[in-house]
Amino acid sequence: MGGEYVCTLSPELVQRAKDEINEVPERRAADIEHIRDWLKHQPHINARMDDWTILRFLRGCKFSLERTKEKLDMFYTCKTLCPEWYKNRDPQDKKMRAILELGVAFPLPGFDHQGRRVMLTRPGVFDPSTTNMDELSKAMMMLVDVWMEEDEASIVTGVVMVEDFNDFSISHLTSLSPVTIKKMMTLFQDGYPMRPKGLNYINTPAAFDTVFNIFRSFMKEKMKKRVSNVFSALIGSKNAQECPERKERRPEKMYPSGGKTYKIIDHMRSQGHKYFVEV
Template sequence: MGFRPLNSKLQKIAEQELNEVPSRVESDVKVLREWIEKQPHLNARTSDQFLIAFLRGCKFSLEKAKQKIDLYYTLRALTPELFTLREVNSKTLELLRVGCLLRLPKPMEEDGPRIYISKYGNFDPKKYKLADFLKLSFMMSDIQILEDDNAMVKGFIEIVDMTNISFGHLLQFDPSLTKKVSVLGEKAMPFRIKGIHFINIPSEAQSVINLGKKLLSDKMKQRFVFHGNLESLYEVVPRKYLPKEYGGENGTFDEVLHHWEQKLSRYKSYFEDDKLYGTNEKLRCNSNINTENILGTQGSFRKLEVD
């Protein structure tokens, strides 16, 4: 098989929590690949590691995995600001170096979730758009689908550090974009979101966060946690699993960014091939996918508005 064996602890979790049956994985991947090849409207990646990630993300329900892969590519077409021209070039690497997106080298325990840190106050809102960093974030997630067993089996915890968030940053809040990212993350990506933890929240940002929460599903709202200080965060993410800048032992910001710069560079040709994959709605025979139903009463992505 063309995918990595899990370490013993993650394998046990995959079997207990994700319904993974090691002796059946190869045949499940084969069934999923053959289904994709028979869909006239869908041109999807079919590597073993890509497909097993979606099977794990759907607790090995073949029908749910089929729908999630279809939705993954369908929604990408509806969010061009996040998925068009995804290239690893000097601009992409410059965005990374700003330090808004940190995905730490060590998970929580050998069999624990991956830890993300988002520091959007690091970018100059006169120079960059929030959508630029969200595009980069999804590129990093695509790499993790192929490489990160902890993220695929145990999910991730995201820490949103709002230090240095300014009025200029808050003006970039886009309800439509927030809805898109929420639906993509919850419905189309094969990750398990364990929690989104906010720290260092300025008072002027609270109303924007509250507005953003209104656009989320009840399930996603329950994942939001607000911390008044780092000691409160340490109760969820033990200090040693955080970077040195937060008093921990999990690398420094510079080390994390250097690691990801090298990783992204290795995937240059992978993202050059991105344009080869997607959906052709003119060739779609039938589907249970209805983007307006997925988005709820707000309607389609293009029509989404907030009063």
Template sequence: MAPQIRPLTPELQKAAIEQLKEDPARLEADLQAFKTWIDQQPHLNPRTDDQHLVAFLRGCKFSLERAKSKLDKFYTLRTKYPEFFKVTSTTEGKFREIHQTGAIIYLPTPLNDNGPRIAIWRMGLCPVEKYHILECMMVAQAMQEIAILEDDYANVHGVVFIMDMKGATAAHMFQMTPSMAKKFTVFSEEALPLRLKAQHFINTITGFEQVFNMFKPMMSKKMQSRLYVHGNKMELLTDQIPLKYLPKEYGGENGTVPEIVAEWEKKLDAYSDFFKENANYGTDESLRPGKPIDFEGLFGIEGSFRKLNVD
């Protein structure tokens, strides 16, 4: 049976072949090998639709071993820490309220028209007296999950992330504990199939450096090399992301925040049942073959994260 995968544009297909080692003639066999391995894992109950699984293969440049590890970690960490990583409702609590602030947006046109997806988080739009950073992260998690399923630019070329701290305070920074920082760093690098191509920080504030210096050593050397701190110098950002690819609120041409929010509201409505179904997927550590995972050892403040032992 042919894979149930959305066809890539010719430009994206060329990039997937050249940069991700994707072989369209082997795609069905690659997916079948992945599914066969999943069937042999008694502890693992993931989504197995082709579009979801191919995102993990693309995110790992078609290394089946890496894709296995990443998929296992994706569901392991979501099951163990649902308050950090598992979204099951996009209508309850403060979720929609936070989304409607426009604090977290994915811009409609990718960088250079056929490159990475651009995402922006405007921290100052979520005052600490109203929202905790974990509530904001749940909105970001949901948007990432939708991107995994439907954003071919993000899956092939990755994501460029801009953290804009205008209007934020030190209190925003200090909501992020070392334990939380470690969990988010590990999930981003070890579990998420979307590749982070660059992370830009603009309009940085007092307290930023302390949190930044906490995060940075937790990252791989490769990820550290993709961090850019621009302070208040917008021209340093636009040297790498031409102004036209930023929203109109920044002087660019890449949509307006209200338009983007309205479009994503429709997506969140359309994915409502999908997120409810997230409650059904995960891992059962009592069924994991071999040695159980020592989560406290993996994420304790004192120790550094050690890679999960996954075939």
């Protein structure tokens, strides 16, 4: 998308946008123009000013103009302060392509039982001896940026994150620093217009509590209430029906067994630098 906005939402999602995020189609263009004019007067923000980029932030902030300005400021501030995640983002680069093909993060098809998009991340699939956390974080940000650029429904429905800790080891744990975790949480909570609706952990190892407590220390209170260690405790037990996600979201059905190449990654390669010069 880009340039003048053309709505691709279904009638149901258009209504949902009205009900849940205060979107008024008749006022949409004026709100976008208001934010664009504000950006033009912010010399410290090197922002994209196309309709679609601005609309994503308006939706992520439920059309609060002041909150949208704050989030845009934070988003571009974080990008400036984290050049290791936002510079030289070439999906054709041999090392970056190898990381992307691991399937470290990707959206699941369809919606969950509450009509929300679901993003799966797998922090245990990379080799800490050959890939550092900055390289992994860069790949994850690239995947998220493409997803948000092309999936209009995700901002309206909100996003449920599922963190699969299968194969997560002590080596992975020691590669994570509190500084890196804080940067990640700040970006996703205060910078990206993702509207996180839930954070579910699955296949959690013995070291999970250590990781979780670090992440939790940087979570906002609203996010803390949306966290669940779901499948390790409930799937396969008599209480499985109480799980916030449906049974068909079990780990073995979440992604192709052994699959390492996903449509979104192939798409990124074909687009080259299209999304990564400035997103």
